[in-house]
Amino acid sequence: MKLLHIDSSILGEASVSRQISAAIADALRAAHPSAEFAYRDLAADPVPHLTLATLPAANPDALADLQQFQAADIVVIGAPMYNFTIASQLKAWIDRILVVGETFAYDETGPKGLATGKRVIIAVSRGGHYGPGTPAESLEHLETYLRGVFGFIGITPEFVAADGLARGPEQRAAAIEHALGLIPALAA
Numbered sequence: 609m610k611l612l613h614i615d616s617s618i619l620g621e622a623s624v625s626r627q628i629s630a631a632i633a634d635a636l637r638a639a640h641p642s643a644e645f646a647y648r649d650l651a652a653d654p655v656p657h658l659t660l661a662t663l664p665a666a667n668p669d670a671l672a673d674l675q676q677f678q679a680a681d682i683v684v685i686g687a688p689m690y691n692f693t694i695a696s697q698l699k700a701w702i703d704r705i706l707v708v709g710e711t712f713a714y715d716e717t718g719p720k721g722l723a724t725g726k727r728v729i730i731a732v733s734r735g736g737h738y739g740p741g742t743p744a745e746s747l748e749h750l751e752t753y754l755r756g757v758f759g760f761i762g763i764t765p766e767f768v769a770a771d772g773l774a775r776g777p778e779q780r781a782a783a784i785e786h787a788l789g790l791i792p793a794l795a796a
Contacts, residue, residue, distance in 0.1 A: 609643040611636055612680035616650045616698035617688045617733075624770050624780075628731035628787050629686030632768065635795035636682060646676060650697040657696070658703040673704035674711070682727045685754075689734040693749040702757060711761040721762020728758055728765040729794060731787070735774030766794065 613633040617623035637645060655673060656662050664670045677683065687694055694702075705711055711723045730751075738748035751767055758765045768790050770783040 609640050609682070610680045611640070611643045611645050611682045611684070612676060613645070613647045613684045614650060614698075614701065615648070615686040616695040616701070617686055618651045618695070618697075619688070620651075623686070623688065624733035624773055624784060624787075625686035625688040625731050627784065628733065628768055628770060628791075629684050631788055631791050632729055632731055632794060633684045635791050636684065639795040643681075646680070648676075648701075650695070650701055654697045655700040655704055657700045664704070664707055670704060673701060674707055677705045678710070678723070680726065682729070685728065685730045687730050687732050687750060687754065689732065689738075689750045692738075692747045693753060706757065706761060719760060721760060724762035726763055728763050730754055730765050730767050732767055732769040732771075733773055734769065734771045737771050737775075739771070768794070 611633065613629060615623075615626050615629055617625045619626070633645075633647075637643060661667060662670050664674060685698070687698055690696075708714070709722075711721070713720050713722055732751060734750070736744055738744045738751075751769070754765055754767075768787050770787040772779045772783050774780075
């Protein structure tokens, strides 16, 4: 088994998504001690944004992220919400793994995901509340985007979210505690 852990927060040690994604990765590593483990920090080691020169077809070096993703059985992603969506460095990485003929294809019925059988767990951190029925629901483009993009390639992602982090220290602590409390069930 191979476990790939991706972080995208720019906040370093202050990042809640990093804290939660690390706890998820640690729990999975404890549950699968013989698993191979790879870590990628997209803030410290960013993937170049997509250009014609960096397309995998034009640049074989751009295939490394795709190959690492394809080789993984479980992918843990730390995804903070920035300006209502994902961090641009995470988007650049996703642009590397969404490759026609590799992770998706088109046939006479439309798109078909080719990355099935892989588990993706996403640690989400958000300053506010964006769930159904909240005043900011229409501004939530992080989870909906990731659910859509991974669904497109044949994966149903799992989410662990810490919401309302900017609503005061008590709410922040409660949100982190709640998210961390969900992790044991993920590793079982």
